[in-house]
Amino acid sequence: MDGRNFGIFRRIRSKITGKKTRRVDITRAENGITIVSLAGRLDLEGARDLESTYTLETTTRRALIVVNLAAVRFLASIGIRTLLVSARAQGQCGGKLVLAGADPLVRTVIETAGVDQLIPTFATVGLAEAALLNG
Numbered sequence: 001m002d003g004r005n006f007g008i009f010r011r012i013r014s015k016i017t018g019k020k021t022r023r024v025d026i027t028r029a030e031n032g033i034t035i036v037s038l039a040g041r042l043d044l045e046g047a048r049d050l051e052s053t054y055t056l057e058t059t060t061r062r063a064l065i066v067v068n069l070a071a072v073r074f075l076a077s078i079g080i081r082t083l084l085v086s087a088r089a090q091g092q093c094g095g096k097l098v099l100a101g102a103d104p105l106v107r108t109v110i111e112t113a114g115v116d117q118l119i120p121t122f123a124t125v126g127l128a129e130a131a132l133l134n135g
Contacts, residue, residue: 024053033064033129039071042079051082058086062095066128070101075109087119100128 025037036057040046058065067083069075083099090097098120102110110116122128 024050024057026053026057029129031129031133033066033132035066035068035125035129037068037071041074041076042072042082043074043076044078046074047076047078047082054082055086058097059089062093063090064095064132065090065097066125066132067097067099068101068125069099069106070103070125072102072106075102075106077113080109080113080115083115083119096132098122098128098132100125 023037023039025039027035027037029035034057036054038050038054040050042050058067065086067086072079087097099110099115100122101124102121107121110121115121120128120131122131
C-alpha cells in the first residue's frame, strides 16, 4: 500500500487499566483511497471510543474508503451499526465504503448479520482498493 499517513492516529486508553485497547489509523493513499484501519473490540465501549474519529473521517466528506478490519477481534451489533451508518453516509454523498481483511470470526459475524449484502467485503485491502478503483 503506497500512501502517506497524515498523522491522524488515535490510541484510546482504557479508563480502568490505562492500557491501549483500541485505535483508528487513517492513511490516504496516493491513488485517492482512504484506508481506515480499526483495531480492538467493536463492542459498546469500543464503538463509542472509536466513534468520533471514525465518524468524522467516514461521514463528513465524499470519499473512497476501505475499512481495514484485520486487527478487529470482536464485532458486536453496535459495531455493525457504526459500519452501516458510515457506508450509508458515503452512499448518500456519492462516495463508497468497503470492508476488508476481517479475521474468520469477524467475517462470520459480518456474513451472519448480512452486512456483506449491504457493504462490499473483501479478503484483503489490496482487493478492496482494486474494486474501488475499477468502479
